[in-house]
Amino acid sequence: MNVYQQIEAEILAASSIVITSHKSADGDSVGCSLGLLYFIEKLGKKAVICHPDASPDFLYWLDTSCIVLMSDKPEKVTEAFQKADLLFCLDYNSTDRVGPDMQNLLESATCQKIMIDHHLHPQDFPSIVVSETSASSTSQLIVELIEQSGHGELLDEKIGTPLYLGILTDTGSFRFSSVQPRTHEILAKLLAAGVQHHLVHEMLNDNNTASRLRLQGYAMAEKLEIMEDYQVSVISLTKEELAKYNYKKGDTDSLANLALSIKGMKAAIVFTERDGIMKISFRSKGKENPVNVLASDHFNGGGHANAAGGMSELSVNETLAKIKDLIPTYFSIQ
Structure with a gap:
């Protein structure tokens, strides 16, 4: 019995299943949660998705009404955790x-826990761990679960659409080095199952608000700084600047990739002042320019080699100065 068959057996044996994902949900966390939920339902079981907080507006075209938020309904989430005999x-x-x-609920839960993830250095708190750091996304691993547990015939448009979205967003529209031949094999299976890929791209990319575009334009025109010697671009945005452009969650998500797209850039760093802290996104190109080390060494963060996150409790100006001071240590001069 492989690990995916073991997970299927746990699903079939469970009476109360809870699906969780990380705070500040992105396309992959929402996509894999919905894809797993629909698969579980196809197996004749029920589950509830509990997330810490809301996903960005640009993901609302998915039916996220089944996701219970800790930020909105803590009593309902607490009840779900207390009843759970299987936690994803x-x-x-x-x-x-x-x-x-939600961390308190997760750590105090005594039920079976299953981790499915593709990030480095997993903790050992779950009972069953699927940790595939070479996978493009967790959504890809949910397809593997469906296939390798012997239920590939259950893949359909409903299950496949959020999983396609998760792979799409976590690979930067299939441009990151995490995309492997197996990724495209899985994408082909999703298309064969009925996923209308062109509609996913349209719903994801063609729903900008005017304020989001104005904020991005301001950031690129007024706040972009390029350290030419190191080929690193940096953007910082204060809470006042975000408010001026009616910032909504997700409005700055594409800024790091946009700054990285400048010809010759090795890396891009974008940070925004939110909830009293600086939230930082790191992006880079190539194996020789990992940014997860910088994020973990100095900004209480981490992630993938070319896509990481972190935070700073310093002021905007102090955080900017710190980043500029560290860039020469982590990126070679030209």
């Missing part, structure tokens, strides 16, 4: 990634 931990590798409130 998707797209995160440590308990602190779900935020302090």
